[in-house]
Amino acid sequence: xxxxxxxxxxxxxxxxxxxxxxxxxxxxxxxxxxxxxxxxxxxxxxxxxxxxxxxxxxxxxxxxxxxxxxxxxxxxxxxxxxxxxxxxxxxxxxxxxxxxxxxxxxxxxxxxxxxxxxxxxxxxxxxxxxxxxxxxxxxxxxxxxxxxxxxxxxxxxxxxxxxxxxxxxxxxxxxxxxxxxxxxxxxxxxxxxxxxxxxxxxxxxxxxxxxxxxxxxxxxxxxxxxxxxxxxxxxxxxxxxxxxxxxxxxxxxxxxxxxxxxxxxxxxxx
Numbered sequence: 001x002x003x004x005x006x007x008x009x010x011x012x013x014x015x016x017x018x019x020x021x022x023x024x025x026x027x028x029x030x031x032x033x034x035x036x037x038x039x040x041x042x043x044x045x046x047x048x049x050x051x052x053x054x055x056x057x058x059x060x061x062x063x064x065x066x067x068x069x070x071x072x073x074x075x076x077x078x079x080x081x082x083x084x085x086x087x088x089x090x091x092x093x094x095x096x097x098x099x100x101x102x103x104x105x106x107x108x109x110x111x112x113x114x115x116x117x118x119x120x121x122x123x124x125x126x127x128x129x130x131x132x133x134x135x136x137x138x139x140x141x142x143x144x145x146x147x148x149x150x151x152x153x154x155x156x157x158x159x160x161x162x163x164x165x166x167x168x169x170x171x172x173x174x175x176x177x178x179x180x181x182x183x184x185x186x187x188x189x190x191x192x193x194x195x196x197x198x199x200x201x202x203x204x205x206x207x208x209x210x211x212x213x214x215x216x217x218x219x220x221x222x223x224x225x226x227x228x229x230x231x232x233x234x235x236x237x238x239x240x241x242x243x244x245x246x247x248x249x250x251x252x253x254x255x256x257x258x259x260x261x262x263x264x265x266x267x268x269x270x
Contacts, residue, residue, distance in 0.1 A: 001028075002102070002148040003035040003064070007051050008073040008136065011040035016136075023137045027145035034148060041074050045109030047263030048074040050174030050185065052103070053114035054233050059101060061236070066100035069147045073136055075108035092128035093164075094143070094157060096121040102147045105140070113168035114185070122164065123157035173205060173265040174233070174240065180253035181218075181231070182243040184267045188230040189238050191269075203228060203243060206265040210257045218244040226257045228269065241269075 004024065010016045017038045024036060039055065041048040052072055059065040075090050090108035097103060098120045105111060128139050146154055168185070175183040182205065191214065195201055199214045203226070212226040221227050223246050231242030243254035255261060 001032050001034045002067045002069050002150070003037075004069045004071065004144055004148055005037050005039065005055060005059075006071045006073075006144075007039045007041055007048060007055065008071070009041050009043040009048070010073075010136075011038040019137050020141055023141040024144055027142045029149060032148075042263060043074060044262070044264045045074050045111045045113075046168065046172050046185075047175060048072060048109075048111050049114040049168065050183070050233075050263065052112070054175075056097065056099070056101060056103070056115060056118065057235070060099040065097070068101045069144055070101060070103045071140065071144050072103065072105035072111050073108075073140065074111055075106040092125045092140070092143070093160065094123045094125055094147070094152070094155070095119050096123075102152075104143055104147065107165060110166060110168050112165045116162050116165050116167065119162050119165075122160045122162055123155075124160050124164075125155060125157055127156075171267045171269075173261055173263050173267055175263055176255065176261055179251050180245070180255035182254035182258060182261055183231055183233050184241050184243070186241040186267060186269065187234060187238045188241060190241070195269075201228060202270040204266075204268045204270075205243070205258045205261055208258055208260075212243065212257075218242070219246050221246070223247060226254065 021036055039051055041051055059068050090106035093107045095103040097118050171186045173182055174185045195214050197216050200211055201214050203210050203212045210226055212228045213221045215221050215227045215229045218229050226245055228241055228243055230239045234240035245253045245256050
């Protein structure tokens, strides 16, 4: 029995995760000791894909990816301003990753963009894009249960191309953690040949620009100064850059300089 991780924009709600847990357990063929966990994303698919990428990386490096199913759902219907029939959303896809993990969910926006290159096989599961208002509970948990039990042969799957998953262009804020550290999608290797440690650089997030010091770690300069540094997310040999402020108290970190930052904001470094 595989474990299941659910990443969605409703996981902070007090009711929804329990309903999904009940539905998922109800679809399993017997009692299970499998782990079921929930990770909250804001309603922004760039945030969702960043969370997915980091969680998948950690499972592959330190967990048990071959026995992991990750369900993803951030589908705010931002592709339309018109009413839709039967609450129609994005097409449901199932991904078999090179590591052996299964990832599934509506192919909305950039939800799967940061894992495009990690996919071994991609499939479309027909008929799950419309019907009920709460498809996660009514339809999607059955899919997760089948994947957890290794019954993917019972699904009506059509193979698709990785190119059916959009590519995320440019650099963005991927996540803002509980300290206020701003995690970007810029790999550390981007700085090679452009800047050296100790340089003062210009950082623009959204429509706000600040000066920062490029350091080798978040404590590499002095308290209360904005730094750009290789962070704790991304590949260990090429981590994503973070905008960080080393503080004692209060803890606001990068948000002290970019108070309105949200995942998805465009980031540029000069």
